[in-house]
Amino acid sequence: MKSFAPGVLERQKIPMAIVRAVGHVGELKGRLALHRHTRGDALLALAAERPTIRPLPPHAAPTPDYILQVHADVCADTTRPAGRWRPSDGVEDGLDGMLASRQQFRPPAAADVEELITTLCATYRARVAADDAEPLFALGAFTLDFLCVCPFAEGSARVGWRVADVVLRDLGYDVTRYVGLGSAVEDTLPACQAAFEASTKGWHAAWHDLTPWWAYFLATLTHTHEELDARLAAIPHGRVLKSDTVRKAIEELPSPFSISDLERACPEVSRPLIRRVMSEMKGTRIRLLGRGPRARWERI
Template sequence: MFQEEWQPLNIGLLLHLHRLLWSETAYPGGQLKTDDNLVVDRSPDGSTTVRFVPVPAARTAEYLTDLIERYRAAHADARHHPVLLVGLFVLDLLAIHPFADGNGRVARALTNALLIDAGYEVCRWVSLEQLIADSADQYYAALLRSTDDWHDDRADPWPWLSYFVDVLASAYQVFARRAASDRSGGTKQDRVRTHVLRHAAPVFRLADIRTALPGISDQTIRLVLEELKGERKVSPEGTGRGAVWRRMPEL
């Protein structure tokens, strides 16, 4: 998507991407933050807890320039795995937090572009954004652990990198399941049944089936799940958004 636009990687590209992401809103995208910002947790009662203090606004351009130069040099040197370099770039970008709003969205869009450039093109077909949203608790926990002592240059990047690599691996697993499903033939109901019984996790959501089998309606998925429920091969648990299905052990 950004393959022609993001070369070379520079601050101008980040501003351009930020502007594109906000182009359909009234928000003035395409500019670095002018005031210092904080990364906070908001409780249901409205109170906030500071999770991280990003780089001051006055030094944002300086830090971004240094980050981009270090990434490009490390990428050209080719001594380290490109996935780790992309993960480290994203970690530092989120720690710098260069925009008043939209930092996560810019970081995830750049993640796609940098991974594609490094030859990891799975994000063309599988949404890393959705995988991150589905594992939001792990995302924030890993980010919190790896930004601790970041300003003192003593942060441990491995909690974040482990999470980052796991998300990418999950994307390839989703892609493999979709490819296997497409080769399986049969009706749409047959494909749902095969996926649920052979490929789905022991506990899964309807949304997981929808993601794994694009082009098959929720109505068809629900129909098959009800049939499998009647056959005592799956069992529903919970209701609403929290509802899941559990595959039953074979007798």
């Protein structure tokens, strides 16, 4: 793809500020390791509140099939077409479309999407295997190219940031288990738009400047660590966690019960977290009775 075309990464003139930012996010790994020792329970609670993200095999690069599966996961609770490439040249509006709809940049034609994503995955995988580029620069370039292609009618940005979350975990940046890049992007949309606009000038000709996007990508990764610190600070030691509230309700509700019963018993808990706790307890503490909207659960 464009950012991995011959010579593109090599000709980037990287400012010292970006070099220092790479070092800084590396230092933040150590802070997270300390949190695991001192706030392990709180981290588990924050992880439980995050949407379950389909993992990649260790040290594996994203593939087109994996990306389609992530899109299906993103759209699972909606009526939107899921797990299919963009069928037309129009791009979506709103948060997902802001990277393409508000700028002069236009994504490639829909007819080219599958081939472009296949090429992007292959060239990224080859670059990682060569081990001749800073992994964060390679992932940042992959994410930019992905957003430029805008492979889905809706949900392209969410999928792109989720895929980046998963790859970052494989690189040792486990912060995305607790705070996703997408959340940080929502907090910094103007900066995201500015970086995207700056780095997509000349993209179609593979003659673009990646450094504005890299600076934003690293700042976003730093933001996730800062957000994690803030969320941990808001959880007092010994506080009753939302996941424990769900487990207590499961033990106390008349059996059998439905997910709706749990939602009424735990009004402050989101449905994704309720589902996650139930998934953890399935087979050992509870079992499913029936299928579909009338499905109910009973304690074992």
